[in-house]
Amino acid sequence: xxxxxxxxxxxxxxxxxxxxxxxxxxxxxxxxxxxxxxxxxxxxxxxxxxxxxxxxxxxxxxxxxxxxxxxxxxxxxxxxxxxxxxxxxxxxxxxxxxxxxxxxxxxxxxxxxxxxxxxxxxxxxxxxxxxxxxxxxxxxxxxxxxxxxxxxxxxxxxxxxxxxxxxxxxxxxxxxxxxxx
Amino acid sequence: xxxxxxxxxxxxxxxxxxxxxxxxxxxxxxxxxxxxxxxxxxxxxxxxxxxxxxxxxxxxxxxxxxxxxxxxxxxxxxxxxxxxxxxxxxxxxxxxxxxxxxxxxxxxxxxxxxxxxxxxxxxxxxxxxxxxxxxxxxxxxxxxxxxxxxxxxxxxxxxxxxxxxxxxxxxxxxxxxxxxxxxxxxxxxxxxxxxxxxxxxxxxxxxxxxxxxxxxxxxx
Ligand SMILES: [Zn+2]
Numbered sequence: 001x002x003x004x005x006x007x008x009x010x011x012x013x014x015x016x017x018x019x020x021x022x023x024x025x026x027x028x029x030x031x032x033x034x035x036x037x038x039x040x041x042x043x044x045x046x047x048x049x050x051x052x053x054x055x056x057x058x059x060x061x062x063x064x065x066x067x068x069x070x071x072x073x074x075x076x077x078x079x080x081x082x083x084x085x086x087x088x089x090x091x092x093x094x095x096x097x098x099x100x101x102x103x104x105x106x107x108x109x110x111x112x113x114x115x116x117x118x119x120x121x122x123x124x125x126x127x128x129x130x131x132x133x134x135x136x137x138x139x140x141x142x143x144x145x146x147x148x149x150x151x152x153x154x155x156x157x158x159x160x161x162x163x164x165x166x167x168x169x170x171x172x173x174x175x176x177x178x179x180x181x
Numbered sequence: 182x183x184x185x186x187x188x189x190x191x192x193x194x195x196x197x198x199x200x201x202x203x204x205x206x207x208x209x210x211x212x213x214x215x216x217x218x219x220x221x222x223x224x225x226x227x228x229x230x231x232x233x234x235x236x237x238x239x240x241x242x243x244x245x246x247x248x249x250x251x252x253x254x255x256x257x258x259x260x261x262x263x264x265x266x267x268x269x270x271x272x273x274x275x276x277x278x279x280x281x282x283x284x285x286x287x288x289x290x291x292x293x294x295x296x297x298x299x300x301x302x303x304x305x306x307x308x309x310x311x312x313x314x315x316x317x318x319x320x321x322x323x324x325x326x327x328x329x330x331x332x333x334x335x336x337x338x339x340x341x342x343x344x345x346x347x348x349x350x351x352x353x354x355x356x357x358x359x360x361x362x363x364x365x366x367x368x369x370x371x372x373x374x375x376x377x378x379x380x381x382x383x384x385x386x387x388x389x390x391x392x393x394x395x396x397x398x399x400x401x
Contacts, residue, residue: 141200
């Protein structure tokens, strides 16, 4: 049997759930740039982003047994963990206000990495989306903000914030329909 | 008519639910409707997928030097290691097997349905049995996993064995069927397969063929 096979993301998770540190090392190598990149995009500070990224991997290591492949891809699961920790980190540090524009710009930017397997259809949709809709969507989805918080930050009525989130996400969902048929 | 107007109203609220900004009473209305409406369930799944994938658009940035090393130093040994777990070689082989199962299109559920089931699996480790010839000679090990999907993993270790063992699965209802073959060379080989019967229905695994004397492992 050859061991040179590239292990699937799921099999690394299985190994981690079984306490296999080799699987964890491979997992970290595979995803560290994605995790650190997202943490940095959200918190904006390299030192804090490194703490967040370390904590995200520790949580993935401890909770690998809870991963459910029917619910999300491995990368989505891991990035959701990272997002939650990043959002917690900036909420604790009131000196670092949330800057949705920074994350929005990052999400819209083309990626050079040939190994990137992200959703380009979604990036295209996000670029076409008017910024006044894209910002509320990013605040709700990526930062976990409520419509009320978004309305306050954006200086718009609550009803307007909800409408923008609703229309924005519905338009991004149309991008999925076009691609996946 | 009622159904269609219901879907239209609920459809308005689905993006709010997917984005996590729906009010409590709206959420309740949506979920009450979803129970009887596959179309709206599919639509919510699509919207949630869009929301989840948004995070994957973040740029990849190489972390500072030493990131992985300091992370690996933080790993505490897991609280309870599984005793059944074989040596490192079989462990790697098993991981490769899982990769093959996942890659073959079979739904490889890495873990249990939920915390409860995951906990249950840790409490009750996988079954391990000796593969033995009729005269009692040890010929390898058989590992059975009762999760979802259930799977079977075999290692053959029998001096002078070489060739192929056909593998038959005997279920509790007494039926036997071929499930594959283990290639053996220089006395060793390993092989695994996802099963389409629950593992607690497995009574016995039998190996027969050119590789060596017939081997069997009884489960149950
Ligand atoms: Zn409906």
